[in-house]
Amino acid sequence: xxxxxxxxxxxxxxxxxxxxxxxxxxxxxxxxxxxxxxxxxxxxxxxxxxxxxxxxxxxxxxxxxxxxxxxxxxxxxxxxxxxxxxxxxxxxxxxxxxxxxxxxxxxxxxxxxxxxxxxxxxxxxxxxxxxxxxxxxxxxxxxxxxx
Numbered sequence: 001x002x003x004x005x006x007x008x009x010x011x012x013x014x015x016x017x018x019x020x021x022x023x024x025x026x027x028x029x030x031x032x033x034x035x036x037x038x039x040x041x042x043x044x045x046x047x048x049x050x051x052x053x054x055x056x057x058x059x060x061x062x063x064x065x066x067x068x069x070x071x072x073x074x075x076x077x078x079x080x081x082x083x084x085x086x087x088x089x090x091x092x093x094x095x096x097x098x099x100x101x102x103x104x105x106x107x108x109x110x111x112x113x114x115x116x117x118x119x120x121x122x123x124x125x126x127x128x129x130x131x132x133x134x135x136x137x138x139x140x141x142x143x144x145x146x147x
Contacts, residue, residue: 014137021119028111033104038063038071040108042095046081047105051094069093080104 006012026037035043041061046052054072058065072095075081080101086092097105120127 025112025115028115029108032111033108036071036074038067039075042068042071042075043080043097043101043105043108044112046095046097046101051084051096054093054095057095075101 022037026040029035029040041063042057045057045061054065054068057063057068061068063071072081072083072093076083078100079098081095082098084094084096086094123130
């Protein structure tokens with residue numbers, strides 16, 4: 001055996017934590033609204049902008065393009081989003097929330113806020129340091145702090 005301890009390996013711990021937190025939060029919106037994790041991520045990203053491309057969501061949400069496309073198709077069929085092809089390049093698709101999608105996000109926002117508050121309460125006095133550490137790890141080393 002070697003001295004490597006997987007349980008103490010930061011990338012492993014972050015992956016397990018991310019999966020656990022994401023799974024726990026998913027129980028809230030899946031049971032109440034019947035949407036998947038990918039659908040939640042698409043709706044959440046669209047709530048931050050008027051129109052977003054599938055490619056943008058793929059890059060920002062760390063989701064495969066195929067998952068974003070399938071989620072967008074289900075959300076469009078349910079009336080939560082509209083899809084518009086780019087006039088210059090029909091392969092590029094922009095997504096936007098419909099009124100029904102904005103209403104869904106408005107209903108989900110207090111649930112997300114409450115979930116975050118419970119998670120922060122679990123961290124207690126370490127919450128601010130934890131968030132600062134996460135931001136430091138998420139920060140692209142090629143960026144400057146003002147980017």
